[in-house]
Amino acid sequence: MLQQESFQSRLRHCVQQVGTQKDFLEKTEISRSQLFRYLEGESLPTVDKVLKFAEASNTNISWLISGEGSPCKTDPSSLSFSYDLITTVIQLVEETLMEYTGPALTPAQKAMLMPMVHAEMELEKAVGLSENKFTKGHMHKIFDYIWSIKKSNLIDTYYEMSKRVLLHAKDLTQSEDVSVQVNNFISTAEQASIDYFSLPSSQAYYKRTEHGITEYNRHLLFKIMESVFCNIKSPKIKMLDVGCGSGKYMEYMHANYADRIEVLGVEPSELAFEKCKQKEKQGGIPTGSVFRKDASHLPFEKNSIEFAFSRNVLHWIPYVKEANTGTNKVFAEVARVLKPGGAFYFDAREGTHREFLPFNQMYSKQDVYDLAKTHGFKVLWIHTEDEPYFNDLIENKEEYHSRFKNAIRAFLIKA
Ligand SMILES: C[S@@+](CC[C@H](N)C(=O)[O-])C[C@H]1O[C@@H](n2cnc3c(N)ncnc32)[C@H](O)[C@@H]1O
Structure with a gap:
């Protein structure tokens, strides 16, 4: 049975979770006057509507109905x-x-x-x-x-x-x-x-992540490279790793695909950049292939790169749709240096909110579509990690902190 009094405040919570009333109405397909009647306690929604409210706001349905437990769908132990x-x-x-x-x-x-x-x-x-x-x-x-x-x-x-x-x-x-x-x-x-x-x-x-490429990442790279080779026919492909960290992906690509791929990287952090320099000295990656630059200042000519690649970097960069700095600047830079028909693979943490602990920007599919449209890309594929596309990888999925359960992965083509 719905407990009318507190149901109103729980419903208000759902609306706030979605963002604005307008968004809530769109997502749940109810009218504004209907919503007001529920919020004022003048009537109660039917079960199918309650289900919609819970889905739209990603809220625990049993909490919404009974007020018991937690509003979050997350594992309560976390x-x-x-x-x-x-x-x-x-x-x-x-x-x-x-x-x-x-x-x-x-x-x-x-x-x-x-x-x-x-x-x-x-x-x-x-x-x-x-x-x-x-x-x-x-x-x-x-x-x-x-x-x-x-x-x-x-x-x-x-x-x-x-x-x-x-x-x-x-x-x-x-x-x-x-x-x-x-x-x-x-x-x-x-x-x-x-x-x-x-x-x-x-x-x-860096210590934790440096030792080689995990099984999961090998599989993932294979999928990514399939898309690269299907879409880019030039015999030699310049691949730019944006925020390459210690250069482990560059090293792997250089060891396994050197016949087709020429690796380049940018990395702004001194610590990681030094690790890349060591790899250059040891011959793991070509000399002079890594630049101490950030993603908003790519040191390359217009239309000079066939494939841009960026793993786990964009969630360290703020995305404000209306601002032309932050992620928008990164996309503008990638679009500038890519050749027409060039590809851009990236992944980041998935979500619709901003974490400040420390700073983490989450990306939704809608964000990626918006960014692609603004910067002249078409989306070839886009998946969150829990979707069937990644089923074959899931066995080897690395452990994430519960807060960061899911990743979003996208493969774009410059128009
Ligand atoms: C989680 S690490 C990932 C490193 C590497 N891509 C990997 O997957 O192993 C994030 C990296 O992004 C780099 N980074 C942070 N802000 C950046 C920016 N504005 N431009 C380029 N790289 C950035 C950091 O220095 C760090 O090396």
Whole structure:
């Protein structure tokens, strides 16, 4: 039985999850007056409508009906609240704040810091870096991140901007103030991500991921290269790895496809770039093939590359549909350097929201279609990792943190 009083607030939650009332009405195919009647408690929806509401807002249906349990569809164990964990977070934050030499943090900044540390602790635990024990050493990573953010008061800007973006404000770029704020946010977040990958603490990431290509990735590369060879007929293909990290994919491609593929890479992080240079010295990749540049500044001529490839990079770059910096600039750059008919494969974390823990931009299919359209690409294929296209890979799927369950993978062709 529906419990009328609290059902109204649960329904309001569903609307907020979708974004705007307009989006909610479109997705659930009900009229505005119907929605108001439900929200005002004047009538109750039928079961098929409740099902639609739950689906549209990605909400747990039994919670929507009964109010019991959690609104999230996520595995409840990943949401369990740990008193010990939160105590450790507070302790660590307090201790580190005592050493913090910058200006006093506002309550809003502290409020941002807590979930950031908490999420980072969970993440570190999930990838097995800290054997369930997050130490003060790890705090430096987060504080480095916060310091780089604080440089331009990013948190305030972030609040302001995400409010507007989430409300789908049409005039995002019309007000000069807001567009300055947005661009400020994008460039600071972009730089903070690059800095993040240059921190000594990122050594652990490169160490963890550097040793060769996993079975899963070998299969994935095979699928990607099938699409490349079907669509690009030139005998020699220049492949540009955008954000190539330690250069492991370049090395693999060079070892296995050197007859057709010439590898090139850009990588802005000093730490990762040095690893690429070592690979060059050891002959794993050709000398001079990696450039210390970021994805918004590709050091190549117009129409000079046949295939651009970018794995796990775009979620470190902010995407604001209306801004021509961030992901839009990356796409513009890739479109510029690609030859007509050239291909662009990329993947990133899938979702419809922005994670700030530390910065992660999620991409939906709609985002990818929008980006492709804006920058003159046609989408050859696009899949999230849980779709049948990847069924044969799933056995070898690497463990993700529950927060980042799914990836989006797309293969585009420059028109
Ligand atoms: C998760 S790692 C992935 C590295 C590599 N693509 C791989 O899959 O092994 C993310 C990489 O993106 C790089 N990165 C971050 N911001 C970038 C930007 N604006 N342009 C290009 N690369 C960026 C980081 O330095 C880091 O090496």
